[in-house]
Amino acid sequence: MDHSDALRLKATEKYLLNELDPEQLDQFEEHMFDCPECAVDVRAAAMFVEQSKAVLAEGRGPVAVKMMPAATSVWLNWLRPVFAAPALALLLLVVGYQNLVTYPKLHQAVNTPQVVPWAAVNVGVAGAETPQVSVAQGQSFQLLVRIPPEAGVTRYQAELLNPAGKQEWSLPIPVALDTDQKQDHFLLRVPGANWAPGTYILKVRGIGSTGENRDIGQTSVDVKIQ
Amino acid sequence: MQFQDFDEAYVERLRSGDFRTQEHFVTYFSELIQLKLRSRLRTPEAIEDVRQETFARVFDALRRAGAIRQPDRLGAFINSICNNVLLEHYRSKSRDHTDEPDPDLPDPVTDVLGIVAARQMQEKVRQILGALSDRDRRLIKAIFLDERDKDEVCAEFGVDRDYLRVLVHRAKQSFKSSYLKNIDRRPPGMTAAGRG
Secondary structure (H helix, E strand, O other): OOHHHHHHHHHHHHHHOOOOHHHHHHHHHHHHHHHHHHHHHHHHHHHHHHHHHHHHHHOOOOOOOOOOOOOOOOOHHHHHHHHHHHHHHHHHHHHHHHHHHHHHHHHHHHHHHOOOEEEEEEEEOOOOOOEEEEEEOOOOOOOEEEEOOOOOOOEEEEEEEEOOOEEEEEEEEEEOOOOOOOOOOEEEEEOOOOOOOOEEEEEEEEOOOOOEEEEEEEEEEEEEOO | OOOOOOOOOOOOOOOOOHHHHHHHHHHHHHHHEEEEEEEOOOOOOHHHHHHHHHHHHHHHHHHOOOOOOHHHHHHHHHHHHHHHHHHHHHHOOOOOOHHHHOOOOOOOOOHHHEEEEEEHHHHHHHHHHHHHOOOHHHHHHHHOOOOOHHHHHHHHHHOHHHHHHHHHHHHHHHHHHHHHHHHHHOOOOOOOOOOO
């Protein structure tokens, strides 16, 4: 093997990678011992490999590494400045709008007198007509509920069933016991919900001081959507 | 240390016992012998035995007139002596050399200049590796540090063996100038940093 053979064969690289067959290995080594150029090539490459092993084995890693996208979660990309800065600016805009526009309007709405939809119902009394209440979707309304006083009842438990018979909510109603006349009217605020038009049932149970309970009665109200 | 062609004058200086020439001779060929032997012998002791025996026979030949007929082929002559010593080593051990444990060669760099040179070379290697793509860096790690099967690694990285050779070639070319600059700073008799 002469020098041009060694170059053509990429013998130095194959020697380092242990890719020469036994015959090529013998021939190249014989040449390498005679050829200063190949000798320095092999020695430089061997030194590079040895030092690379040392560098790659240590925690530090190489310097001047090209910018490569980190293999992090896509969600964490939001933390990168390119996303974080506009996101922060948007957040500030939203917070500013809420503080300067939305909250003052809500505050004003809460403090402004308004007419609240309502209906008066009697528990346990069958009436000729079912009371109606007209509400906007999501709007709350009030029920003025009359519950006939029952001896031994310390509180009531009211529950509202929607037209499908499913419970919308339930509410404990305390009874004032230290008055001469038992309370029988209660004003219930029914929170806004995604109303289904139809008849809602209000069921009331009475609960005694020892926890025993019994049905007091029920009433209904027709909810109409405005 | 200079990389030079060998001729009759060089052989004559060796024969006459010129100290500088002998130092250069031993340093230069020690590294080549160690590179050659490390894929064939697996213990530092065995490598050292064969290296010393090779030099002993070469110096013995130098003292005999006519033993070295082609001074310009001095390297090939040493290689053939080394091959003979290696064969005799195999025979004397009467066993497959692959049965021997992994070599754990000591770092021969013990002088300050050698350590500085080795550090500079390592820094150069770090820069070269840093300039590589992440894939190429992982490729080099998988082949040389992890010593994984090359075909398997190439398949995993979607490259062929030629890509690997070119990668080694380019890295070697980038490193060579730094290697040559630093190798001259090492005092005579010192071998390369790291293994063999």
